[in-house]
Amino acid sequence: MEINTISCPAEQEVILWRGTIVLVPTKLMALLCSPPHCLLLLITISSCICQMTQPSSLSANLRDTIRIICSGSSYGSYGWFQQKVPGTGPVTVIYSSTNRPSGIPSRFSGSKSGSTATLTITGVQAEDEAVYFCGAHESSAAQALGDGVFFTPLY
CATH class of the missing domain: 2.60.40.10 (Immunoglobulins)
Known part of the structure; x- marks a missing residue:
């Protein structure tokens, strides 16, 4: 299972998981990615920089x-x-x-x-x-x- 972080809105993480975008509360993400949980769940995290511009x-x-x-x-x-x-x-x-x-x-x-x-x-x-x-x-x-x-x- 691989998770890539792609943006960080307030109090949520937007992640791409198996081709699907998922919103995960930041507190839950912190629990998922605290040792030893990352090792147990075989999750890899890679942060990315948002450079997209679109109207609101x-x-x-x-x-x-x-x-x-x-x-x-x-x-x-x-x-x-x-x-x-x-x-x-x-x-x-x-x-x-x-x-x-x-x-x-x-x-x-x-x-x-x-x-x-x-x-x-x-x-x-x-x-x-x-x-x-x-x-x-x-x-x-x-x-x-x-x-x-x-x-x-x-x-």
């Missing part, structure tokens, strides 16, 4: 098309994550810059140009209200995670 909020009318831009260093690949309820783990909506996991509506798409990634939601729906995070990585190790954009559809 965005709103649009229902059925509009929105684009959320994320800028950072020239990483190999970007991902986009949707968190609808604070304190729960985000859902991957785009991985490897342009790929959409099964079960994610086709209105979500991703693109990348140089050090900039874009998440496009075509024809936004009420259920798209969420915080959207961008992440960037080289090979399989997470390198950076943005602070998140809160998107609010207007009725």
Whole structure:
């Protein structure tokens, strides 16, 4: 089991565990990573520096098309994550810059140009209200995670 720390929001650790982003309370993370627990659980931790830039909020009318831009260093690949309820783990909506996991509506798409990634939601729906995070990585190790954009559809 390998865990890579990718950002440190207040009182929580955002970790990438087996390809899934998970929010873990800092106090729990401290317990998990106190000797001898790390040895017993075979957890390895590697800290990364967040260098991602994205706006903090965005709103649009229902059925509009929105684009959320994320800028950072020239990483190999970007991902986009949707968190609808604070304190729960985000859902991957785009991985490897342009790929959409099964079960994610086709209105979500991703693109990348140089050090900039874009998440496009075509024809936004009420259920798209969420915080959207961008992440960037080289090979399989997470390198950076943005602070998140809160998107609010207007009725």
